[in-house]
Amino acid sequence: MRVTSVYIHIPFCRRKCNYCDFASTALYGHEQELAAYPTWLRQELALYQPKLDLSHLETIYFGGGTPSLLTPQQVAEILSWFPPAGEITLEANPETVEGQRLHDYRQAGINRLSLGIQSFQPALLSAMGRGHSAAQAKAAVAAARQAGLENINLDLIYGLPAQTLAMWQEDLTQALALESEHISLYGLTLHEGTPWGDDPMIHAADQDLSADMLELAIDRLAAAGYRHYEIANFARPGFASRHNCAYWQRENYLGLGVAAASCLAERRFANHPTLAAYAAALAAGKRPVAEEETLTIDQVLAEAMFLGLRLEKGVVAKEFYRRYGADPLRRYHRELARMQKLGLLETDDGVIRLTRRGLLLGNEVFAEFL
Ligand code: SF4
Numbered sequence: 001m002r003v004t005s006v007y008i009h010i011p012f013c014r015r016k017c018n019y020c021d022f023a024s025t026a027l028y029g030h031e032q033e034l035a036a037y038p039t040w041l042r043q044e045l046a047l048y049q050p051k052l053d054l055s056h057l058e059t060i061y062f063g064g065g066t067p068s069l070l071t072p073q074q075v076a077e078i079l080s081w082f083p084p085a086g087e088i089t090l091e092a093n094p095e096t097v098e099g100q101r102l103h104d105y106r107q108a109g110i111n112r113l114s115l116g117i118q119s120f121q122p123a124l125l126s127a128m129g130r131g132h133s134a135a136q137a138k139a140a141v142a143a144a145r146q147a148g149l150e151n152i153n154l155d156l157i158y159g160l161p162a163q164t165l166a167m168w169q170e171d172l173t174q175a176l177a178l179e180s181e182h183i184s185l186y187g188l189t190l191h192e193g194t195p196w197g198d199d200p201m202i203h204a205a206d207q208d209l210s211a212d213m214l215e216l217a218i219d220r221l222a223a224a225g226y227r228h229y230e231i232a233n234f235a236r237p238g239f240a241s242r243h244n245c246a247y248w249q250r251e252n253y254l255g256l257g258v259a260a261a262s263c264l265a266e267r268r269f270a271n272h273p274t275l276a277a278y279a280a281a282l283a284a285g286k287r288p289v290a291e292e293e294t295l296t297i298d299q300v301l302a303e304a305m306f307l308g309l310r311l312e313k314g315v316v317a318k319e320f321y322r323r324y325g326a327d328p329l330r331r332y333h334r335e336l337a338r339m340q341k342l343g344l345l346e347t348d349d350g351v352i353r354l355t356r357r358g359l360l361l362g363n364e365v366f367a368e369f370l
Helices: 031-048 072-079 099-108 122-128 134-146 165-177 207-223 242-248 275-283 297-308 317-324 333-341 356-360 362-367
Strands: 005-010 059-064 087-092 112-118 152-158 182-187 227-230 233-235 253-256 261-264 267-271 289-294 345-348 351-354
Touching: 005 242, 031 072, 031 253, 031 275, 059 072, 059 242, 072 099, 087 242, 099 134, 112 122, 112 134, 134 152, 152 165, 152 207, 165 207, 182 207, 207 227, 207 356, 227 242, 242 297, 297 317, 333 345, 351 356, 356 362
Parallel strands: 005 059, 005 253, 059 087, 087 112, 112 152, 152 182
Antiparallel strands: 182 233, 227 233, 253 261, 261 267, 267 289, 345 351
């Protein structure tokens, strides 16, 4: 089976942020595991290599956690296992990168950098438990440019406790001044088991304020020349994330590392979420998979709908039919009619798309197809 994208999860961070429920561990005391991690990844890849065709790889994505805790030498070693891919992304936190390191990542093959900026407000950064300042974030962008990185994403968060619309406006202004090629926006969700999620005094912004923040961002980023190509993602022309588009278009991708998820046609599987279980499975010569399912055709179609609707392009009925043998306009006519009546969806010339209101209430639309 041909795989066009590989995701590599690096489950270590210098310290845990207060809102974070991603699979990552504070590095202190786990330095040896970080050093051993490429060896485990190599073992895991070897379990797939006889069966999967990786010769047409288009994207490789180091996500986390904080992948910039890997040394450039480790990144180069990992990339040496794969054929060259057009887009190779490394997620990084601003405090973990400086000029020489970024230069060395570039030399290792990284050509897209995704920086976890989140906010430029000192009070919000400190409340989130982020390990960097606004000045470090700006310095990281400047250093990345100097290192020759021409494709940079900035992650920002909205809907934070105590975040006002004026603060968000200022964050957008400062992000736009950095002239990155791509900006991703995340609406805060509180998760049980995190310091914020377990603190009854912490509340995310209410739904109305969050929607106002997203609307403000949509307008400002559009005015600055960014295309809103996916619900949470904005790019200058030609800089949409090819890797993430592979997810939304249901292309085959292989996930390696702790908690990494894979999609191979109708098969879905996800790795063990802890380092110990992941390493133990590999030591026993087994795939470190914790959950695996084969989707029914109904599930495949539903997934194609709610993932496709995330994209500005929408779901093109003819393409959908060609790929899945079903006409979405007929198959989902009841759901589509209901969503159209609520002003959340529109259909035009065989294309189904979210309206602007639908963009703000995307989860309600997607739930229709589950
Ligand atoms: S740096 Fe990212 S992955 Fe690590 S703890 Fe913070 S939010 Fe989570």
